[in-house]
Amino acid sequence: MIESIKNKAKDNPRFRKILGIVLMFIACCSFCYSAFVIKMLKNMNTSQLLLYRSAFSFIVNLSQLKKEKIFFQDEHLSKIAYIRSIFAGIVDFSMIGAYQYLKLSEAVSLMLTYPIIKCIFAKIFLEENVRRPIFLPSILNIIGIVLIIKPHLILGFFTPSSSDDISFLSKEQKDQMRHQTFGYFLAIIFSLSLSTMDIIIHNMRRKLSQAVLMQYGYFGSIISSGLMITWRQYNNANLDINSLILICSAGATYFAGQRFFGKALLLGRSSQIIPLTYLQIIIQIFVDIYVFEQNLSPISIIGSIFITVGNLKTITN
Numbered sequence: 001m002i003e004s005i006k007n008k009a010k011d012n013p014r015f016r017k018i019l020g021i022v023l024m025f026i027a028c029c030s031f032c033y034s035a036f037v038i039k040m041l042k043n044m045n046t047s048q049l050l051l052y053r054s055a056f057s058f059i060v061n062l063s064q065l066k067k068e069k070i071f072f073q074d075e076h077l078s079k080i081a082y083i084r085s086i087f088a089g090i091v092d093f094s095m096i097g098a099y100q101y102l103k104l105s106e107a108v109s110l111m112l113t114y115p116i117i118k119c120i121f122a123k124i125f126l127e128e129n130v131r132r133p134i135f136l137p138s139i140l141n142i143i144g145i146v147l148i149i150k151p152h153l154i155l156g157f158f159t160p161s162s163s164d165d166i167s168f169l170s171k172e173q174k175d176q177m178r179h180q181t182f183g184y185f186l187a188i189i190f191s192l193s194l195s196t197m198d199i200i201i202h203n204m205r206r207k208l209s210q211a212v213l214m215q216y217g218y219f220g221s222i223i224s225s226g227l228m229i230t231w232r233q234y235n236n237a238n239l240d241i242n243s244l245i246l247i248c249s250a251g252a253t254y255f256a257g258q259r260f261f262g263k264a265l266l267l268g269r270s271s272q273i274i275p276l277t278y279l280q281i282i283i284q285i286f287v288d289i290y291v292f293e294q295n296l297s298p299i300s301i302i303g304s305i306f307i308t309v310g311n312l313k314t315i316t317n
Contacts (some may be wrong), residue, residue: 019222020044020267023260024276030257032283035108038099039292041243046097046238047228047248054092054221056251061218064211066257077208080201084213085220087197092221093228094190101183103294104284106148109304110187111194112278113141116310125199139253140310149184210262214255278308 036051098107116137201213264273281304288294 004315012128019275023264023267024273025279027257027260027264028277028283030253030260032104032287034250034254034257035099035284036287036291037102037246038096039104041246043243044239044247046093046100047225047232049096049100050092050221051229052244052247053096053251053254054218056248057255058215058218058222060252060255061211061215065215079217081208081212084197084201085216085223087193087200087220088217089220089224090193091190091197092217093224094193098161098183098190100132101179102187103288103295103296103300105288105304106300107183107187108280108284109148109300109307110145110184111190112281113188113307113310114191114194115274116141117191118198121195121199125299132306137310140306143186143311144299144303144306144308147306148300172197190313191297200228210259214258229271275312278312281308 034053036054041049044052095107095111098111101107103109120138201208212305261277285296285301285304288296
């Protein structure tokens with residue numbers, strides 16, 4: 001059946017495009033489920049979530065490597081692979097932390113600013129001739145980021161309801177505000193790190209398969225989270241079998257999302273396929289409202305729209 005689908009995709013451009021759209025939609029749903037599980041598991045810290053999720057994804061991905069080499073005689077290729085591991089640890093840690101400390105829709109909106117950041121980095125560091133206009137998308141992204149962060153970092157401090165003094169806030173409110181600030185920071189770090197990583201491995205993508213790149217990413221996340229757990233001496237006594245099953249399911253869906261995302265890009269034009277990733281923002285808005293019963297600020301939703309429009313303009317042009 002899989003072979004017949006592959007053959008039909010080769011011979012039928014319209015079917016190929018539809019299949020790419022379907023796979024991207026499945027990838028978005030997979031990423032959203034993984035984020036939902038991470039947000040739901042309150043009894044696990046960021047390092048534990050990253051370790052168990054990455055370890056399960058690492059195991060699942062072993063079946064995709066087949067006879068591919070993961071160690072290289074080419075010194076330059078080895079360095080690139082190891083750098084990929086380091087940045088993957090930073091990217092994944094930032095992503096999980098942002099999911100934990102922010103509303104999912106806010107976290108996803110801020111993290112999906114990476115296309116325009118990558119475009120700017122390519123212009124600066126690779127000296128690519130970026131034909132698409134990036135000034136307007138950049139402004140839209142900046143406005144969107146400010147609107148998302150503003151409700152908590154600015155309005156929360158300076159509106160009359162807070163008596164213009166943070167000292168009137170309770171300890172719980174101060175802790176929540178500090179966690180949100182840290183979450184915003186992690187979401188921006190995610191975008192910067194992912195863009196930097198893509199620029200570094202830009203010329204190596206044709207030499208390394210998706211499965212190998214993913215495996216190095218999981219390896220880096222396992223090492224970084226393991227070191228963090230050892231350093232901070234986290235106690236695993238609060239883990240139960242249900243939590244482990246859920247985080248393993250998040251690892252499986254995150255792996256599936258990455259695979260479907262890669263396959264979708266091979267089947268269709270990037271300008272038609274990648275914009276579908278912004279469906280995650282819409283899905284997570286509904287999850288925030290109807291599952292976690294959180295009140296979303298209208299300003300934050302407008303900020304998400306600005307970020308989506310800015311990046312769609314970059315991609316589709």
